[in-house]
Amino acid sequence: MDKEPERRVWGRYFVTGDVRLERKGYPMTGNKSKEKIGLVSLGCAKNLVDSEVMLGQLEKAGFAITSREKEADILIVNTCAFILPAVQESLQNIFELARLKQNGRCRRLLVAGCLAQRYGRRLWRELPEVDGFLGTGAVSGVAELVKRVLAGERVYAVGRPDCRYPDGLPRLLATPPYTAYVKIAEGCSNRCSFCTIPAIRGRYRSRTIASIVEEVNSLVQKGVKEIILVAQDTARYGMDLPGAGRLPGLIRRLDAVRGLRWLRLLYCSPDYFPEELITVLAASPKCCRYLDIPIQHASNEILRKMNRRKTSEEIRDLLGRLREAVPGLALRTTFLVGFPGEKETHFAELLNFLQEMSFDHAGVFKFYPEEGTRAAGLPGQVPEEVKEERYHRVMTLQQEISFLQNRKKVGKKLTVLVEGKAGKLFYGRTQTQAPEVDGKVYFPADRFLSPGEFVPVLIREARAYDLIGELADEPA
Numbered sequence: 317m318d319k320e321p322e323r324r325v326w327g328r329y330f331v332t333g334d335v336r337l338e339r340k341g342y343p344m345t346g347n348k349s350k351e352k353i354g355l356v357s358l359g360c361a362k363n364l365v366d367s368e369v370m371l372g373q374l375e376k377a378g379f380a381i382t383s384r385e386k387e388a389d390i391l392i393v394n395t396c397a398f399i400l401p402a403v404q405e406s407l408q409n410i411f412e413l414a415r416l417k418q419n420g421r422c423r424r425l426l427v428a429g430c431l432a433q434r435y436g437r438r439l440w441r442e443l444p445e446v447d448g449f450l451g452t453g454a455v456s457g458v459a460e461l462v463k464r465v466l467a468g469e470r471v472y473a474v475g476r477p478d479c480r481y482p483d484g485l486p487r488l489l490a491t492p493p494y495t496a497y498v499k500i501a502e503g504c505s506n507r508c509s510f511c512t513i514p515a516i517r518g519r520y521r522s523r524t525i526a527s528i529v530e531e532v533n534s535l536v537q538k539g540v541k542e543i544i545l546v547a548q549d550t551a552r553y554g555m556d557l558p559g560a561g562r563l564p565g566l567i568r569r570l571d572a573v574r575g576l577r578w579l580r581l582l583y584c585s586p587d588y589f590p591e592e593l594i595t596v597l598a599a600s601p602k603c604c605r606y607l608d609i610p611i612q613h614a615s616n617e618i619l620r621k622m623n624r625r626k627t628s629e630e631i632r633d634l635l636g637r638l639r640e641a642v643p644g645l646a647l648r649t650t651f652l653v654g655f656p657g658e659k660e661t662h663f664a665e666l667l668n669f670l671q672e673m674s675f676d677h678a679g680v681f682k683f684y685p686e687e688g689t690r691a692a693g694l695p696g697q698v699p700e701e702v703k704e705e706r707y708h709r710v711m712t713l714q715q716e717i718s719f720l721q722n723r724k725k726v727g728k729k730l731t732v733l734v735e736g737k738a739g740k741l742f743y744g745r746t747q748t749q750a751p752e753v754d755g756k757v758y759f760p761a762d763r764f765l766s767p768g769e770f771v772p773v774l775i776r777e778a779r780a781y782d783l784i785g786e787l788a789d790e791p792a
């Protein structure tokens with residue numbers, strides 16, 4: 317309880333094809349007589365959606381999906397590669413699973429996702445133990461590629477990153493049954509000077525509103541209550557589909573989805589934030605009072621070098637108007653410390669901004685001079701130890717701020733989405749807490765509560781990240 321949020325922003329899922337089955341102890345799905353496939357999904361929620369779509373197709377093609385690496389005939393690692401630590405973690409996972417190929421049942425190993433897209437050719441030469449490389453554009457062809465690999469071919473399916481996989485492909489959820497990520501666009505055209513994602517994932521490509529509404533309807537019919545909209549920049553949605561409407565229009569359509577309880581927005585960069593979104597968020601019956609808005613820095617000089625489009629004054633104004641229009645709005649953001657040329661004065665601007673804006677949640681990255689980015693070649697590269705020290709100073713200040721923000725909730729009755737039980741306490745999240753990255757609410761209950769239930773909880777105590785409460789009788 318109350319542990320500092322994970323420093324890593326990416327998770328490692330051993331996707332079971334269907335978490336529900338795993339919880340009930342069924343080790344696998346699909347055709348049990350056929351080859352068994354295991355998939356490790358690394359990285360962000362957008363990559364997790366790709367993993368779920370790959371598994372949906374593999375199961376439809378008749379493969380069995382197993383939750384046990386050692387039982388798998390075929391192992392797939394869906395990798396992340398946007399910064400050095402993510403590259404290292406992906407390689408570590410590949411080597412780990414390659415050992416299972418040498419000593420275990422595994423006969424074929426495939427590498428998919430951002431690492432394959434970024435370093436495909438090099439890895440093809442340097443990792444002969446890998447039987448196939450699937451770029452970020454190969455998600456829709458995974459079943460055929462696995463069949464070719466099983467037939468003994470070594471496949472290289474890394475093409476242009478900016479293709480689009482068709483809507484409506486089968487998907488096996490890896491998240492708990494009451495919550496699901498929906499990727500509303502692929503790629504990014506913002507071209508922040510430190511970021512490799514546009515090169516790995518291609519230019520920004522929005523899905524149509526109709527395809528997203530259809531997917532959300534089908535997920536809600538399967539029992540999903542919380543839909544989390546994700547993209548590299550969710551706020552930019554629809555800018556590449558002239559006349560088709562942007563994020564406000566999409567939200568209005570999703571507000572009409574019967575059975576949907578919570579709609580959450582992650583990764584809304586301030587740069588292309590649509591004005592109308594403020595009033596739509598305020599009026600929406602489904603949108604959580606929660607917004608993840610990565611800001612990266614607060615010094616205008618550094619923001620310019622990052623190729624970010626809004627000044628800190630404009631960001632301050634936007635956040636002020638959001639908070640005024642949406643009472644109780646929780647804000648999450650992300651900062652990047654140690655950007656080339658960042659002096660103590662620039663860093664002080666960031667700390668002052670953090671103090672002034674009092675974000676409910678904030679994550680911090682250290683800058684990495686990523687190969688192929690403009691920022692990697694900028695003068696004034698900051699020493700590692702200075703980056704580390706600045707990382708800890710931001711996290712320490714944010715821990716104090718998170719506690720103060722949490723303390724404002726003591727005495728309030730909040731609706732909690734139950735997620736599970738830890739010891740004697742149930743735990744879950746309020747509207748103001750996203751899965752994986754934010755704190756939780758812990759509370760005793762005199763009756764059994766099922767994951768996915770919404771219950772009123774009276775908050776009794778605040779911690780730096782978590783809240784402690786008790787089950788309330790009356791609804792929040």
Ligand code: SF4
Binds near residue numbers: 514
């Ligand atoms: S908004 Fe900037 S940091 Fe985010 S994915 Fe796009 S280019 Fe990268």
